[in-house]
Amino acid sequence: MSNNIDLKKGLNIPISGSAGLKTRKAIVPDVVAVKPTDFRGLKPKLLVKEGDKVLAGSPVLADKESPDILFTSPVSGTVAAVVRGDKRKLLEVRIKADASQEYLNFAVGNVSSLDAAQIKSLLMKSGLWPAIIQRPYGIIANPAIQPKAIFVSAFSTAPLAADTEYILKDEFANLQTAVNALAKLTDGKVHVSLNSANASGSVFHKLENVVFHSFSGKHPAGNVGVQIHHISPIMKGDTVWTVSPVMLAAIGRFLNTGKYDMTRLIAVTGPKAIEPAYVKGLPGISMKDISEFYGNSASGIRFISGDVLTGENVGEDGFLGFFDTQVTLIKEGNEHELLGWAKPFRTKLFSTSRTYFSWLTPKKTYDMDTNLHGGPRAFVMSDVYSKVLPMDIYPVYLTKACLANDIDKMEEFGIYEVLEEDLALCEYVCPSKIEIQSIITDGIALMMKEMA
């Protein structure tokens, strides 16, 4: 194992409502959704129509640009609705699940004897190819290329994130199978980054055929982008792939069983979650399936698929995202606060800034809500951002380059190395309330358009 990389910069947001390490229930899905919006830049092609019968693993969507990449149904059932938004943009394909689940059987054979082309073809057919993310830009991996390396972060430092060790504790065999298969797809290695606090106890620790790295530090030390930056930075022309731990397990499970079985443990968390704990479910499950966590009264609650920094506000009627292992329930903070900014103490609110006094209570957690706590302004403070970004890049300059649509500058300031999630903390601490993540999103979209 290589030396530990200790990241000094970062911030663990002290939000209350972390999930206890127990699984409260197994969700029997009613309606699940396949959401093309979970994938950046995807132009989906609809392969089913309302009323069609599907099995778990049957194709629902395809990628228009490379039609071999399929998106499949996580359940067996009937296509109930195709939901479109503005300009007929495809948002969701809702599938009503049958009472008993039937899986489409894929003939996998012996994994160790498969070659790269066969593995790719299997993953694309089964709907698991989109689980592999390509950087720069964080898009679905292009099956036509050989990436420089494949990176896996074996832990998450995001606020209230599901405990990777807990959700994957019985998945060692699947992880090993997936690693063996993915290793055939790259010229380089499969890199796995462990949390130095628990490196030897991790389920990943015994994996073979991988290169280990060890990281310690606050969030975003667990972000794979930050880890890549310290292991082998992405330069212009480089391509790397990343896979999340839960997706690695799903790939392994598929290769071992021949079934598209996406069952995963999902942490239901947040200040508004009653007795936060884990549930067993699938990607695409409805927020209604976890109604006992919010006592059936959804008013004033924001439903986030993912964590509070990067997750998506899906709403009471929404569905869990493809990659997410976490639901966060927080209060909508649409309330006025009298002279809030002038109060010497605001004990219910957290701030990294010493202009408040939350540094006096480092162990305290807070019932955070969605209030912006201020109005949007121009960039003023220059040194707050780099304190939460353990990367050798200039976040303000990168953001400004994105705002200015200046491609050369974006390249220079490291757009290839970052995704929104890596700069999410910069957005969190920003006293000017600038939407840094969506500025980066626009910047990445522009890069993809101009560099294509």
Add this chain to the structure above:
Amino acid sequence: MRKFIDKIKPSFEKGGKFGFLHSTFDAFESFLYVPDTVTRRGSHVRDCVDLKRIMIIMVLALVPAMLFGIWNTGYQHSVAFGLNDWGFWNMVGYGLVKVIPLYLVSYIVGLAIEFISAQIRGHEVNEGYLVSGMIIPLIVPADVPLWMLALAVAFAVILGKEVFGGTGMNIWNPALLARAFLFFSYPSMMSGDTIWTAGATRYLAEGKAYACGNGLVDGFSGATPLAHPSVEGLQAAGTNVWDLISGVIPGCVGETSVIAILIGAVILIWTGVASWKIMLSSVVGGLAIGYLGQAVGVTDLPGYYQLLMGGFAFGTVFMATDPVTSAQTETGKWIYGFLVGALAVTVRMFNPGYPEGMMLAILLMNTFAPLIDHYVIQASMGRRAKKIKTA
């Protein structure tokens, strides 16, 4: 209260009766209440710090210097006019009479322009002027005519800030621009020996002034220590190091007391509102040139005097550290601060025409801050490219 605001709010919104005053209403509302806006995109929770909080800390840090300035205005007046029977409250009272109008002019003119330009742009009113407006009266002589101050504030806010797009977009520190405007437009009111003592200008011009007692005492000079920057000169004027530190000397309203400024510096550094790197490197730069000047015989003052005289301390703590106009990169801050200190002392030593080098040094370095950042970033990019090549 909240109910009242909610009731009148619709008439200030777009299309309402007073829709054209939208920004103004919004400014007052968000001053009273943290707005109820929630995050739309990106991070769902946000830190509770905002620019208002940062600005109010800045204002708080300026309060000791302001309070001392009010007292010192009265004290200098009483010394100049031989008012030996004046007690503490007489001095404070006189200081208030002198300083409050400066504040009124500064805030009324500055905020009016801020509100109008926010209204024109349809933006929210920015709180940046709260700090500039607090600083400007502290860096002018107490005797400055109010109409001049009003002109200077208008110049600084319009040409220094609003034409660039408001707080966060400006190149130069607005408060310093106001002072520079006064200095170059009305040099007779901003330099010389007699303008630093409140009431003296009017007395000399008209032969009378408010609370002028029996006229100026014999031997009144009123000159700031900068006017005679040598050991002998200071001794002749009866000024010792302790006077320089405590600030019982003539000078701009808020810049004389190093102690009051240090209290502010501690607040700013502790809360992280201003960069300690800039302050430290500016002090180092000032000391370096100060001692160099002593060594080669340009001046016989030990280097540390340079930190205590004139606006050096005030400029270093409150104006060089302005996050918008200073260098943005951390390495750049060291370079920027050092050059501010070094240039300020250099100007002092070599140009008797502009004894207060701090203002010019900071404005000059404001201009060059983006250049410094540019080279710091280029160097960082180069380093990184090299590292990757060798790896």
